[in-house]
Amino acid sequence: MALKSALIFLALTVSSISFGESPIPVKSLGSWTIVVAPDAIASEKYAAEEFRDLLKKATGMELAVSDSPRQATGNVFIGDGESFRKSSLAFGIEDLGEEGLHIRITPASIAIVGGRPRGTLYGVYECMERYLGVRFLTRDHTHFPSPSIAELPCEDHIYRPIFEFRWSYYKENSDAPDFAARMRVNTVTSDDKLGGRTRQELIGHTFGRYLPVEKYGKDHPEYFALVDGVRKLDSGGGGPEPCVSNPAVIDIISSNVLADLEADPHRKNISVSQNDNDAYCRCATCEAINKAEGTPMGSNLALVNAVADRVAEKFPGIKVGTLSYWYTRKPPKTIKPRENVQIQLCSIECCTFHPLNDPSCPKNREFCADMEGWKSICNDIWIWNYNTNFSSYDLPFPNLRAIGPNVRFFSENHVKGVFMQANGNGNAGEMSDLRNYVISRCLWNPSLESWPLAEEFCRLHYGAAAGKVIDYLALLHDNLEQSGNHPACFPTAAEVGLNADISTRAYRLIREAIALADNDEVKSRLEKFSIYPMKAVLETAATMSCDQGTFRCVLPDELKDVPRQYIDLCKRFNLTMAAETIPIEVYLDAVERAVEGIPALALENAVWRIKVIPEQNGRMVELFHKPSGKHMLAASGDQNHGISFRRGDCQELWGDPAMRNPKDAFTGEVSGSAIRMKRVLADGSVIQRTIRLEEGRPELVFNETTVTHQSDSPGNYQFKIRPEIDTYTTSNDPNVLSVLIKGKDWEQINQSWDKADGPNKDRLRLAQGGEYAFFNHEQHMGMKLTYHPEQATARLWWNPEWEQVNLELMTRLAQLTKGVSWSYDYTLEFLPEPPH
Ligand SMILES: [Zn+2]
Numbered sequence: 038m039a040l041k042s043a044l045i046f047l048a049l050t051v052s053s054i055s056f057g058e059s060p061i062p063v064k065s066l067g068s069w070t071i072v073v074a075p076d077a078i079a080s081e082k083y084a085a086e087e088f089r090d091l092l093k094k095a096t097g098m099e100l101a102v103s104d105s106p107r108q109a110t111g112n113v114f115i116g117d118g119e120s121f122r123k124s125s126l127a128f129g130i131e132d133l134g135e136e137g138l139h140i141r142i143t144p145a146s147i148a149i150v151g152g153r154p155r156g157t158l159y160g161v162y163e164c165m166e167r168y169l170g171v172r173f174l175t176r177d178h179t180h181f182p183s184p185s186i187a188e189l190p191c192e193d194h195i196y197r198p199i200f201e202f203r204w205s206y207y208k209e210n211s212d213a214p215d216f217a218a219r220m221r222v223n224t225v226t227s228d229d230k231l232g233g234r235t236r237q238e239l240i241g242h243t244f245g246r247y248l249p250v251e252k253y254g255k256d257h258p259e260y261f262a263l264v265d266g267v268r269k270l271d272s273g274g275g276g277p278e279p280c281v282s283n284p285a286v287i288d289i290i291s292s293n294v295l296a297d298l299e300a301d302p303h304r305k306n307i308s309v310s311q312n313d314n315d316a317y318c319r320c321a322t323c324e325a326i327n328k329a330e331g332t333p334m335g336s337n338l339a340l341v342n343a344v345a346d347r348v349a350e351k352f353p354g355i356k357v358g359t360l361s362y363w364y365t366r367k368p369p370k371t372i373k374p375r376e377n378v379q380i381q382l383c384s385i386e387c388c389t390f391h392p393l394n395d396p397s398c399p400k401n402r403e404f405c406a407d408m409e410g411w412k413s414i415c416n417d418i419w420i421w422n423y424n425t426n427f428s429s430y431d432l433p434f435p436n437l438r439a440i441g442p443n444v445r446f447f448s449e450n451h452v453k454g455v456f457m458q459a460n461g462n463g464n465a466g467e468m469s470d471l472r473n474y475v476i477s478r479c480l481w482n483p484s485l486e487s488w489p490l491a492e493e494f495c496r497l498h499y500g501a502a503a504g505k506v507i508d509y510l511a512l513l514h515d516n517l518e519q520s521g522n523h524p525a526c527f528p529t530a531a532e533v534g535l536n537a538d539i540s541t542r543a544y545r546l547i548r549e550a551i552a553l554a555d556n557d558e559v560k561s562r563l564e565k566f567s568i569y570p571m572k573a574v575l576e577t578a579a580t581m582s583c584d585q586g587t588f589r590c591v592l593p594d595e596l597k598d599v600p601r602q603y604i605d606l607c608k609r610f611n612l613t614m615a616a617e618t619i620p621i622e623v624y625l626d627a628v629e630r631a632v633e634g635i636p637a638l639a640l641e642n643a644v645w646r647i648k649v650i651p652e653q654n655g656r657m658v659e660l661f662h663k664p665s666g667k668h669m670l671a672a673s674g675d676q677n678h679g680i681s682f683r684r685g686d687c688q689e690l691w692g693d694p695a696m697r698n699p700k701d702a703f704t705g706e707v708s709g710s711a712i713r714m715k716r717v718l719a720d721g722s723v724i725q726r727t728i729r730l731e732e733g734r735p736e737l738v739f740n741e742t743t744v745t746h747q748s749d750s751p752g753n754y755q756f757k758i759r760p761e762i763d764t765y766t767t768s769n770d771p772n773v774l775s776v777l778i779k780g781k782d783w784e785q786i787n788q789s790w791d792k793a794d795g796p797n798k799d800r801l802r803l804a805q806g807g808e809y810a811f812f813n814h815e816q817h818m819g820m821k822l823t824y825h826p827e828q829a830t831a832r833l834w835w836n837p838e839w840e841q842v843n844l845e846l847m848t849r850l851a852q853l854t855k856g857v858s859w860s861y862d863y864t865l866e867f868l869p870e871p872p873h
């Protein structure tokens with residue numbers, strides 16, 4: 038009999054067995070009763086209400102809810118209980134865990150019964166989706182098919198989610214826990230009615246908590262990482278890394294971990310993991326382990342295992358989670374995680390457009406190799422995956438084709454927990470409603486495909502306009518595919534394939550979609566959607582043009598209204614964050630200023646044309662070399678559009694965050710052949726900057742800064758000078774692009790750089806010649822920066838994909854008393870041939 042064979046499948050994740058009976062007409066349920074046991078838990082009672090309410094909306098029939106059957110047949114049992122167990126449908130729930138579910142549909146009765154505390158509630162939602170075609174699209178929009186589904190198949194359906202921890206990180210979930218429950222996201226609420234949250238916590242950085250530097254740093258510096266010969270106590274990212282091989286460190290971390298577990302007996306895992314910096318310990322003992330194991334994860338995992346052994350002794354069944362992140366992503370050669378250790382891999386370096394296991398994507402191969410390595414030694418892997426543009430929350434981020442394959446890839450590799458990080462600390466980020474729908478459904482059921490889910494969302498949410506929205510999605514994805522780019526999770530607009538043409542076409546499609554809206558509600562949804570192509574327009578189709586000393590945003594006629602519309606829509610739909618750490622007000626202010634006009638100062642001689650914006654930290658946004666026709670700063674070149682000169686400028690940044698805020702402006706003027714700018718700080722201290730050209734040396738751009746301290750208490754000043762110079766090549770071939778620094782003589786320093794990830798900091802620091810440069814041998818152009826080694830140190834940064842080398846300087850730290858001034862200066866010079 039079919040019922041018996043169903044039991045054989047209990048061990049599997051999903052099984053659906055047809056009883057071979059004729060389907061039940063849905064109409065016949067009209068006289069049935071919903072039965073929920075009097076001693077049911079809160080989430081099961083709520084499940085019965087949800088079943089009643091959703092069935093009514095789906096079919097028009099309202100069933101009574103009772104705590105006992107009114108007749109022998111015609112019952113819908115919701116949740117375990119005495120009457121269910123006495124019924125002909127009875128089955129056990131021992132193997133269903135906390136959220137596995139079992140739906141049994143027979144002509145006599147129906148049972149939706151799951152493990153506690155969430156299985157039954159999730160069973161009701163699974164039943165609605167699977168049998169009645171219901172779709173939970175957003176918190177305000179649940180789709181019910183019309184006409185309603187006519188028949189229910191007689192079958193047994195058993196489902197256990199593959200992932201025990203599922204988090205689609207969007208406000209769509211965290212602000213609406215009842216909707217999150219419908220999406221079966223089990224990480225956002227402790228409300229018992231909704232089944233609460235999984236008792237496993239997201240794995241995060243905790244060494245700072247378990248070995249606080251404030252407590253141990255002074256008396257026991259040897260507890261902390263030895264870096265460059267010193268015990269490093271001032272690393273950022275939550276505190277210094279421990280010396281993980283020190284037995285006293287292992288004892289302290291273990292006892293603090295055990296104390297946390299004693300204080301919270303309900304939790305099922307605990308994080309024991311590196312802080313967020315790469316200053317890990319290089320002492321002889323740690324290094325020996327790391328060398329033998331081929332990765333700094335060697336010594337880290339040895340510590341985690343030691344802690345895990347002590348946890349296993351006192352708290353059997355509790356897992357110890359640790360990050361496999363950045364320098365610890367590669368598994369060790371011989372050390373294996375203990376049975377009770379969870380390894381959480383983070384994909385932050387990966388390409389977000391191609392699926393992680395797409396063999397054609399060069400950027401993801403290493404991650405796959407690491408995953409393969411961990412899979413062979415660990416059966417409780419967790420994933421931290423990245424699903425938004427963290428530097429622009431509302432810019433199109435075409436990764437919808439990768440989500441499904443990625444989640445499926447996780448499901449095939451012993452993964453038990455998935456954190457899909459997105460713009461969850463902001464409201465109304467790019468397609469957040471659509472994306473949350475796709476991600477949440479894939480996490481619950483990794484066999485689903487993300488692209489068809491996105492299309493389904495469009496059809497059900499945007500009605501007659503859906504075709505245009507799907508065309509829009511296809512345009513952006515096809516275009517990025519053709520670009521050959523591999524964007525990670527902080528991409529520029531160009532890296533995700535956006536340019537003026539694509540953004541304009543995308544914007545047109547959504548305008549056409551709005552014109553097709555069936556009603557005001559759908560129109561409003563599409564207006565919200567239009568924020569995202571508008572952002573693309575602002576970042577790619579808008580250019581900043583300087584006329585009579587004022588930069589203004591210039592757009593083709595068709596797009597002229599976009600800046601104002603964008604500002605209005607962001608406010609109307611309460612878009613709150615422009616990026617992970619930038620409130621939308623900052624960006625809206627930049628849009629306002631770009632429309633109103635931003636005063637600039639200009640300087641020009643036979644060699645150079647220079648433009649500076651005093652109110653934006655006095656940054657230089659144009660450095661045009663007339664003889665060669667090269668824009669040395671991309672901010673004003675052909676490549677870089679957008680209303681905010683996002684990159685490719687020359688700035689001097691100060692440790693004080695206020696200094697970085699464009700609102701804290703310099704004032705300035707052009708006098709003779711110099712731009713002179715001044716900023717008075719809150720305490721009366723003064724920063725003066727001069728950028729000037731000299732008649733006798735027209736090829737040089739002189740930069741001079743003077744700080745005069747005026748406060749009674751001493752002040753600390755240190756500046757990062759950051760000229761982001763355009764290299765005119767994406768090559769990282771040292772024969773195409775040389776980076777050179779002068780010691781006694783000029784020395785090329787980028788011959789052996791892997792993936793352009795140099796530089797050798799020591800070589801930069803030790804070179805005392807006071808000059809450094811890059812040179813593009815194909816274009817016969819380069820830039821030289823001349824400085825005083827006693828004032829500042831060279832700090833190179835290079836991104837070939839951005840065609841950019843930053844010839845950065847970090848000044849020494851100046852400690853000034855009242856009335857004392859301090860100055861530094863440097864020059865920039867175009868190179869028509871390599872320096873010699
Ligand atoms: Zn050590």
Ligand SMILES: [Zn+2]
Pocket residue numbers: 388389390391398399400401522523524
């Ligand atoms: Zn790729």
